[in-house]
Amino acid sequence: MLFNWFNKAPLLEEASTQWLLQSFSWCKNHFDADFFYQQTPLVIPSNQFFPGRADSVHGMAELIFERVKTYAGMAHWPFELLEPGQCALDAPLQIQIEDPLRGTDLPPAAADLPRLPVQYDPRQINNPEAMIATYAHALAYYLSGTATQPPPGDPEHHPHATEVLAIFMGFGLMFANSAFTFRGGCGSCQTVGRAAYLSEFEATYALAIFCVLKEIPPRQVTPYLKKHLRGFFKRAMREVSVANIKTS
Template identity: 40%
Template sequence: MLALFKAKPLLDEQEQQWLIDTFVWAIENFDSDYFINNTDIVLPNHQFFPDAVSSIEEMASNVFERVTNYAGMHVWPIQLVGPAQLQPQVFPHFELSNSLRGAQSKLMVTPAHRVNVSFNPNQINQPQDLVASFAGTLATIMIHHVGVLPPGGKEFLPQASDALACFLGFGVMMSNTVYQFKGGCGSCYNPYANRQAALSESQTLFMHALICHFKGHQESKKYLKSHLRGQFKKAQKEIKALVNDTANPLLLALDEKKAG
């Protein structure tokens, strides 16, 4: 009888486990030291994006530079180009010394060409989509460079890119842009501005909550869309219980560092 009143979990057990496994994969392969010591939970506010801009190109360039820096990838051979300049390209071979990300990271050999990244001009009026799209692109480049497939293998690369973008600190924008409501004014809605999400809202929120738990971050909920805040709070509660019951030594060590 009591089971009738038991709260339904945010995700089923298989989804939840894949996201936890993917978080562990990210910690093991994408610079855990940078994550622990330097990753910020990036928020859609003036503190993180203070630049005044006067053109589409300037906005795209400034946002891209900010996102790249927050991801700790400022020395990576990546450049922003206009949409008309983006052509099929061969991923260059390059090596980094000292660390994968951050101030200690050094480009050992400059490749013959850089990785070109572009932007969707339709997203200029939806800056959170622009940030999330850049974050997802950087995550995809990072996975390609490191060359370690996520849990589930190659077919889960799109979902892993979304999850890794949350790991890089962009979970608020990733969560807010999974789905855009059309709103009351049909002419104001531009479907071409929406990013293509591979994780659902609930999955993205769970991953974001997982990152916030291990970063000890408490401020991001108020920056989520109002309909997401209850799900985020539920994810926080479920993650706390999961971590309390886990036997995974890596998660226990991370939790202890956070507490310390």
């Protein structure tokens, strides 16, 4: 029994771990690995990363959305943030964005390009991590449409793959922290979560892959992670490091 302590079981099923690693490879191959390594930050759910205030819910929603676009390197894309109740037309099948797909201080897309709608739930204003993750997932969905190859796995797992892409874009903390929300309590509560595809442990594992690739130490992450995920995250970083994934 003593020596079994050194042979702990993998944190996730092997198929899940391999799919997450393959999904990160897909992200690096199709969505600018140089931008990932050189400019993608680990976005922190803090006032430092999301400063400012607005006098209305829509104003706050816009402030948060602008920050998400900037950190994703997609501020130049022709997005249109829609208030609840506004008609959301279907997005174009062919997204017309000139290279580079992601970057900083790029000129905005031409005014005559079709707008890419992004809707928000005003109740998420009281759950900003869920709102940030929802925005990041929407951006990742549109970005995924530029790939020349589909993500690994079955087509029904495309939403899961776009969540991995959003974590690759720097938003892993928000995905891990908001993947599970207890829905009990007061019926008049105006705080809502989000539709999550990855489990909180899968999202945390993907965050660990991000941090290993970016050489971000756990001490820069765990203060912002839910307490019950911190031990799992540290073990995931060790497991990913042992797997010796390529960083080039």
